[in-house]
Structures are given as structure tokens and as C-alpha cells.
Amino acid sequence: MTITLALPSKGRLKEQALDVLEKAGLKVILPKDQRNYRAQVEGDSRIDILFLSASEIARELGYGSVDLGVTGEDLIRESLSSADERVQIEARLGFGHADVVVAVPEVWYDVSTMADLDDVAAEYRQRHGRRMRIATKYWRLTQQFFSQMHGIQVYRIVESLGATEGAPASGSADIIVDITSTGSTLQANHLKVLEDGIILKSEACLVSSRRSADPAAVAALAQRIQAAIAHG
Amino acid sequence: MTGSRAPVFASDLAALISARDAELVDIPVIQPADQFLDMAGEDLRRRIFLTENENGQSLCLRPEFTIPVCRNHIELNAATPKRYGYLGEVFRQRREGGNEFFQAGVEDLGDANRARADARSLADAIASIRLVAPKAELETLLGDQAIFEAVLAALGLPRGWQKKLARAFGNPGQLKSLLADLSSSQKNGSLPDHLTALVADGDETGLAAALEQDMQVAGLSPGAGRSPQEIARRLIEKANLASVKLPAQAFAALETFLAIRVPLQAASSHLRTFSRANEFDLGPALDQFEARVVAVREAGIEQENIVYDAAFGRPLDYYTGLVYETRALNSPDLGAIVGGGRYDRLLTMLGAVDSIPGVGFSIWLDRLEKIAGEAQ
Numbered sequence: 001m002t003i004t005l006a007l008p009s010k011g012r013l014k015e016q017a018l019d020v021l022e023k024a025g026l027k028v029i030l031p032k033d034q035r036n037y038r039a040q041v042e043g044d045s046r047i048d049i050l051f052l053s054a055s056e057i058a059r060e061l062g063y064g065s066v067d068l069g070v071t072g073e074d075l076i077r078e079s080l081s082s083a084d085e086r087v088q089i090e091a092r093l094g095f096g097h098a099d100v101v102v103a104v105p106e107v108w109y110d111v112s113t114m115a116d117l118d119d120v121a122a123e124y125r126q127r128h129g130r131r132m133r134i135a136t137k138y139w140r141l142t143q144q145f146f147s148q149m150h151g152i153q154v155y156r157i158v159e160s161l162g163a164t165e166g167a168p169a170s171g172s173a174d175i176i177v178d179i180t181s182t183g184s185t186l187q188a189n190h191l192k193v194l195e196d197g198i199i200l201k202s203e204a205c206l207v208s209s210r211r212s213a214d215p216a217a218v219a220a221l222a223q224r225i226q227a228a229i230a231h232g
Numbered sequence: 233m234t235g236s237r238a239p240v241f242a243s244d245l246a247a248l249i250s251a252r253d254a255e256l257v258d259i260p261v262i263q264p265a266d267q268f269l270d271m272a273g274e275d276l277r278r279r280i281f282l283t284e285n286e287n288g289q290s291l292c293l294r295p296e297f298t299i300p301v302c303r304n305h306i307e308l309n310a311a312t313p314k315r316y317g318y319l320g321e322v323f324r325q326r327r328e329g330g331n332e333f334f335q336a337g338v339e340d341l342g343d344a345n346r347a348r349a350d351a352r353s354l355a356d357a358i359a360s361i362r363l364v365a366p367k368a369e370l371e372t373l374l375g376d377q378a379i380f381e382a383v384l385a386a387l388g389l390p391r392g393w394q395k396k397l398a399r400a401f402g403n404p405g406q407l408k409s410l411l412a413d414l415s416s417s418q419k420n421g422s423l424p425d426h427l428t429a430l431v432a433d434g435d436e437t438g439l440a441a442a443l444e445q446d447m448q449v450a451g452l453s454p455g456a457g458r459s460p461q462e463i464a465r466r467l468i469e470k471a472n473l474a475s476v477k478l479p480a481q482a483f484a485a486l487e488t489f490l491a492i493r494v495p496l497q498a499a500s501s502h503l504r505t506f507s508r509a510n511e512f513d514l515g516p517a518l519d520q521f522e523a524r525v526v527a528v529r530e531a532g533i534e535q536e537n538i539v540y541d542a543a544f545g546r547p548l549d550y551y552t553g554l555v556y557e558t559r560a561l562n563s564p565d566l567g568a569i570v571g572g573g574r575y576d577r578l579l580t581m582l583g584a585v586d587s588i589p590g591v592g593f594s595i596w597l598d599r600l601e602k603i604a605g606e607a608q
Contacts, residue, residue, distance in 0.1 A: 081278070107446045108458065109423055110466040115413065119392065119466075120458070122399055122549070125581070127462065131270060143274050151406045153273030154549060169451040174458070190450035 002046050003217050006060060006069035009037065009051035013204060016095040017070040020206075024228035047221065055079060057207075061087045064211025067218045074100050074179060074202035078138050089205045090222040091229055096204030097181055100141055102197035104175045105168050106190045113195050114150045117175075121155050124174075135160040135173030138199075142177045145199045165189040238319075238334055239601045241364045245336055246319045248363050252356050254317030254338045259300045261321070265290035267299050271550060271581065279325050293323035298575075298592055299582065301339045306584045312342020319597075329598060336360065337572075339592035341579070347520060349591050350554045350574060351527035357570045357593040358533050361558060365604040369561040370569075371537050374496055375544030377401055378517040378553045379503070383489050386512035387482045390473055402545025402555070411486070414478045423467075431467050439464035485510045492542035499540035500525050524554065546571075550578040554591065560603040569603065570595050 007021075007028075008014045018028055027042040028049050039049040050066060058075040060066045062083075070093065076083050104111050111117055124132040132155045136142050139157045146152040158173045165185050167173035177199065180186055186193065206225055212218045250256055265282055269290075281293040294300065297318045305314065319336035338356050343349035354372070361370065380401050384394040393414055400406040423431060430439040443460035447453075454460055488510075494502050500522045507514050528538065546555045555573035560566060572593025579588040 105447075105450060105452055107443055107450055107452065108463060109427060109443075110463055110470055118399075119396065122395065125549075128457070139274075139277070143277060147273065147275035151400070151403065151547075153275055153547065155274060156269060157274050157277070168457070171453055171456040190452070 001214050001217065002048050003067040003212070003214055003221065004048045004050050004065075005221070006050045006052050006057040006066040006071075008054045008057065008070060013054060013070070013072075013096055014051070016093070016204065020070075020093055020225065020229065023231075024225045026224075046217065061207055061209045064209045064213075066209065067212040067214065068206065068208050068221060070204055070206055072096055072098070072202050073205050074098065074138070074141070074200055076205070076207060077200060078140050081140070086210055088208050088210060090208050091206040091226045093204045093206060093229065096202075098179045098202050099181070099193075099198050100138055100177065100179050100200040100202060101186075101193045102145070102175065102177055102199065103165075103180075103186050103191040103193050106192045111194070114152070114197060117194065118150060118152045121152055125154065131156040132175070133158050133173040134175050134177055135164050135167035136177035137161060137164065138177050138179075141199050145177075165191060239597050241601075241604070242319060242334065242336075242597070245360060245363060245595075245597075246317070248360060249317035249319070249336065249338060249356075252315075252317075252338070252359070254315040254340075254356075256317045256319070257301060257304060259294060259297060259304065259318060259320065261294050261323075262291050263294050263300055265292040267303060267582065268292065268295055271299055271578070272548060281323050281325065281331075294321075295324050296322055297335060297337060297594065298339060298578075301592075302341070302579055302582055302590065305341055305588075306579065306582060312588055313340070313344075314342055315340045334597035335594045336597060337592060337594040339590060341590045342588050343591075344589065346553070346574070346589060346591070347523035347527040349589075350524045351531040353554075353572055353591045353593055354528060354538070354556060355531040355533050357556075357558060357572055357595065358536055360595055361569055361600060364600050365560075368603045368606075369537075370558055371539060371561055372556055372558040373539055373541050373544050374554065374556045375402065375541055375546075376517070376521055376554060377545055377551050379514065379521055379542070380489075380545065382514040382517035383486070383512065386507070386510070386514060387485060389478070389482070392469055392473060393478075399547070399549070401547065402543070403547045404543060406547075407490075407543075411478070411483065427467075431471050434468050434471075436461070436464045436468060439467065485512075490543040492540070494540055496525060496528060496538040496540050497534075502540075520553070546573060550575045550581060552576040556593075560599075560606075562606060563599075563603055566599050566602060568596070569599050 007017045021028055029040050029042050031039050037051045041047045041049060054071045055075050057069040057071040058079040061069050062080040076087060080086050111120060121132045134142060134155055135158045137160055139159065142157060146155060160167055164176050164178040166189060167176055169189065206222060208218050208222055246256060268276055268280065280295045283291050285291055301316050301318060316339045321332050322335050323332055325331055340349050340353055381398050384397055396410060400410050427439065427442060430442060440460040443463050444454050447460060489506060492502060503518060551573045553574040557568040558570040559568055570593050574591040576589045579590060
């Protein structure tokens with residue numbers, strides 16, 4: 001029986017994921033044809049490598065159609081409802097760091113916490129005839145953070161598929177929930193992160209599906225990678 | 233009840249509703265989603281069935297009736313007062329129970345005699361339950377948003393705090409943490425130098441002008457979202473609030489109030505005693521409350537177990553006065569059989585030109601069927 005390990009299909013994440021596997025003694029033989037999305041591990045036919053986009057990996061782990069995967073925690077928590085019931089984070093890999101944050105225009109000097117934002121949201125409709133709008137591609141995380149954690153109900157999410165940080169200036173939203181690693185993009189767009197506005201400190205993780213058909217093999221492989229990380 | 237079968241008592245219940253002078257309306261199953269998300273908040277998004285039409289407009293399966301019934305009234309430009317009844321399926325993603333279930337209810341729009349309309353709503357709701365479960369042991373909890381807001385005003389709290397607390401009505405956890413926050417002071421974050429003095433002087437005009445310049449630098453249109461004036465006012469308000477603390481006496485009075493839980497017919501004198509003891513004037517809110525108690529006494533439901541719970545509320549910003557919920561004492565895990573309340577702000581929020589008062593309730597027919605079965 002083979003198990004499937006999904007890896008990000010491109011970019012820095014792909015390179016760093018391959019490095020981690022190599023440290024664990026798992027050398028991935030990349031396909032000669034770059035368009036081929038399957039690969040093998042040298043000397044180990046029980047592992048299938050599948051290259052997918054990071055967000056597809058999160059989703060497939062939820063379905064159980066891949067057994068293990070490397071993807072960002074943000075994508076896991078955003079793509080899957082009750083993520084902890086469906087997948088398990090086996091290891092934090094120490095790369096792909098990014099925070100999902102609530103950011104508002106710098107000029108909102110009166111707003112530095114979520115409690116301030118609660119006040120602003122509550123009065124927004126009365127003043128402007130519409131709800132306060134949040135641009136984001138993380139609607140699940142936003143909704144959980146605002147509605148469930150901070151009891152803020154009255155806002156609208158505007159789905160944004162790119163350049164979210166430009167939404168307040170373009171007038172398509174008032175504030176944003178987005179990912180940031182250094183904060184420089186936010187700064188360049190005159191946005192600031194609220195003091196208690198960090199929704200999630202995300203990084204790349206090794207994640208297993210709880211629906212795997214071969215949990216023992218998955219656990220063994222996860223352990224092997226964990227051990228490699230622990231040894232640096 | 234599973235799937236789309238209407239309960240056996242559906243036609244009798246519909247007959248009762250129209251006999252009580254409510255016109256039964258048909259509401260399409262597929263509805264624009266925005267109206268629900270706008271009113272109830274984004275939290276609803278994960279509980280409704282959303283889809284899109286070809287033009288990208290968000291549509292959903294009808295998650296409830298109140299909002300579309302009110303919208304329908306506005307679109308027809310119908311005369312008030314007007315009473316609408318409904319009975320049909322609603323669709324929500326639930327962790328327990330099916331995703332499709334039946335609701336029935338009455339929305340009473342435009343009756344200027346609020347006390348009478350409130351009492352009538354309660355009587356209609358309870359009569360609907362009694363039709364199906366005549367012997368069930370019921371408890372109706374009744375709360376009042378307006379009384380809570382009057383108590384906050386009487387405590388002499390700053391306006392910002394009053395609003396904050398009023399929003400948490402009916403959410404004991406949030407109310408508690410807010411009160412804890414209010415006993416410590418809140419400060420503005422660090423301000424840039426060119427604003428510090430303007431805030432300290434309370435110079436709203438000067439501050440707004442400075443903020444408008446900052447907005448232009450940031451590429452924000454001062455007319456699109458929060459205005460410079462709005463930010464200036466709140467900055468100054470916050471600076472003033474930082475020095476205020478909630479006195480222990482006000483805390484104690486608020487706690488005493490929130491613990492009030494008495495039979496409705498004893499509630500008026502209880503609230504009078506409470507306000508006298510604290511030297512509060514609860515004004516028109518208490519008069520309205522008393523008029524409602526009298527109207528309930530005259531509505532022919534005196535044998536029913538109705539309890540006033542000062543802390544009971546619904547955290548939705550269109551409820552304005554009465555809120556109530558009826559539960560079956562023998563099935564405490566079932567949740568409310570009926571939920572209702574007064575929503576005097578809702579029709580304006582939905583686009584009505586004139587302010588139209590409204591009160592209504594919904595019955596969860598799957599729950600009603602259960603208690604009917606258990607009582608037999």
C-alpha cells in the first residue's frame with residue numbers, strides 16, 4: 001500500500017519542502033517533464049509524491065484524498081471547517097512565515113484595538129447607510145475572529161482575489177484582513193495592524209489527514225520528518 | 233421531521249394564523265442573500281445555502297421569513313397596520329437536526345399601539361403552540377431592550393459606554409468582559425506629534441483638517457468611508473473617556489438589575505421598586521413596559537407561565553423593545569419553540585421611507601412536533 005504526500009508545486013515553498021524531505025533521507029526524484037505533477041522518492045516505492053497548489057493541498061487533506069501534505073496553516077484553517085477534526089498538524093517547518101492580520105487605515109488614529117473597531121462597526125450603518133466592509137480572501141478566518149471571538153456581527157466581507165491591501169484606497173472596502181510577513185506592503189499602503197489584530201501566526205506545516213486509509217504508515221512517515229527537523 | 237414533509241398539523245396552524253387576522257403570504261424560496269447578511273451579520277454566511285446567478289449576484293435559499301416578509305411589504309407599498317402570516321420551509325446548515333425545516337409565524341407591521349401589538353404577538357405565539365401541544369409545560373422568557381437601555385442611561389454612563397453595553401444585551405459573557413474593561417480606563421494609541429495638541433485641546437475642527445490632509449497623503453477619499461470629522465470626534469471622545477471610571481455603585485446597581493427574574497405580572501412593581509431604590513427615572517421605557525404588562529393580562533393568556541428576565545435579549549441591532557422566547561420545560565435541550573420580538577428599526581434599515589414599527593415571532597415546527605409527541 002502506498003501513501004500520498006502532497007507538496008507545493010512551485011516557488012520557494014516547493015524548494016524548502018524538498019529540502020526538509022531530503023534532511024529526512026527522502027530524496028525526491030523530480031520528473032523530467034516539468035508538466036508532470038507526480039514524482040517518486042528514491043528507493044522507496046511506498047510513497048507517492050503529488051505536486052499541487054498550496055490551497056489545493058489543504059482541501060485534499062480535508063477530503064482525505066492525500067494522506068500527508070506540506071502547506072500553510074492559514075490555508076488549512078481557511079479552507080476547512082472544523083479543521084482540527086479533519087487534519088492534524090504534525091510539524092511546523094520553520095519557513096513560509098506569515099501572519100493573517102486585521103489592518104485599518106493609519107489615519108484611523110482612534111482605532112488601535114478590536115474593541116475600537118467594534119464601536120466603529122456598530123455606528124457605521126447609521127452614518128454611512130451601509131455596513132463597514134472588510135476586503136479579504138480569508139472569509140472563514142475573518143468571520144471566526146470577528147463574530148465568534150470578538151462578538152462583532154455588523155460588517156460585510158468583500159471577497160478580494162488579489163491586491164487586497166489596495167482596497168481601502170480604491171474605496172472597495174474600509175479595512176482588510178490579509179497576510180503579511182514583513183509588514184512593508186501594509187506600510188506602503190498606509191495601513192496599520194491593530195494591537196490585538198493578529199488572527200493567526202502561520203507558517204508552512206506538515207499536515208496529515210485524519211481520514212487516511214493507512215494511519216500507521218502516515219504516522220511513521222510523519223515521525224521520520226519530525227525527527228529530521230528536531231536534529232536540525 | 234425529516235426532509236420536506238410538512239407536519240400533519242400544518243394546515244390547522246395556517247388556519248389558526250389566518251383566523252387571527254393575519255394574511256398568509258407566499259415568499260419565494262430563492263432570495264437575494266445580501267439582505268440577510270446585512271441585517272443578521274456575516275456570521276450567517278456559514279449557516280445559509282449560498283449560490284450565485286449568472287450575473288454574480290449572491291442568492292440563497294430562504295433562511296427565515298421576517299426579512300423577506302418585511303421587504304415584500306415595502307415593495308408592495310402596502311397600507312399599515314397590516315398583519316402577515318406565513319408557513320413554509322426554511323434552509324440552514326445546522327450541526328444537529330436537518331438542513332430543511334418548517335417555520336410559521338406572524339409579522340405585525342405598523343400598529344401604533346405597541347403595547348397591544350406586543351401582547352397580541354405573545355398571545356398568537358402561545359396559541360399556536362397550544363393548538364398542537366395543549367398540555368406541554370411551557371415557560372416564556374420575556375426581555376426588554378428599551379428597559380436595559382433606560383437603566384444604562386439612568387446610571388449616568390458616558391454615551392459611548394451606553395452604546396457598547398447596549399450592544400452586548402442578551403450576551404452575558406460579552407457583557408461581563410465589557411464591564412471588566414470599563415472599570416479600567418481606555419487610552420488612545422500613540423498619536424503623531426502634529427495631532428497630540430489638537431486632541432488635548434479638544435479642537436475638533438482643527439483636528440479634522442489635519443486628518444483630512446493625512447487622508448489625502450494616504451490616497452484615501454475623505455468622502456468614501458469614515459470622514460475626518462468622524463475620526464476627530466471619536467479621538468476627542470476617547471481622550472475624555474480615559475479619565476472616567478465606572479463607579480462601584482453603578483456596577484452594583486447594574487448587577488442587581490441584570491439579576492431580576494420575576495413572573496411578568498409582578499415585574500412592573502419590581503422595576504418600580506428597583507428604580508426608586510436607585511433614584512433612577514426609567515421614563516417612557518417603564519411606562520411602555522407597564523402598558524404591555526396590562527395588555528398581556530387582557531390578552532387571555534393569564535394561565536401561561538411568562539417570566540420577565542432583565543438580562544434576556546437578542547444580540548441583533550434591529551431589536552428595539554420586547555424580545556421573547558418560549559421553551560418546553562420538559563425538553564430543555566430542544567431550544568426555543570418560538571422566538572419573537574419588536575423590531576422598530578428593521579423596516580427603515582430595509583429601505584422603508586417612513587418609520588414602521590413591527591413585532592413578530594417564528595415557530596420552529598420541528599421542535600413543536602417533538603414536544604407535541606412527548607406530551608401525548
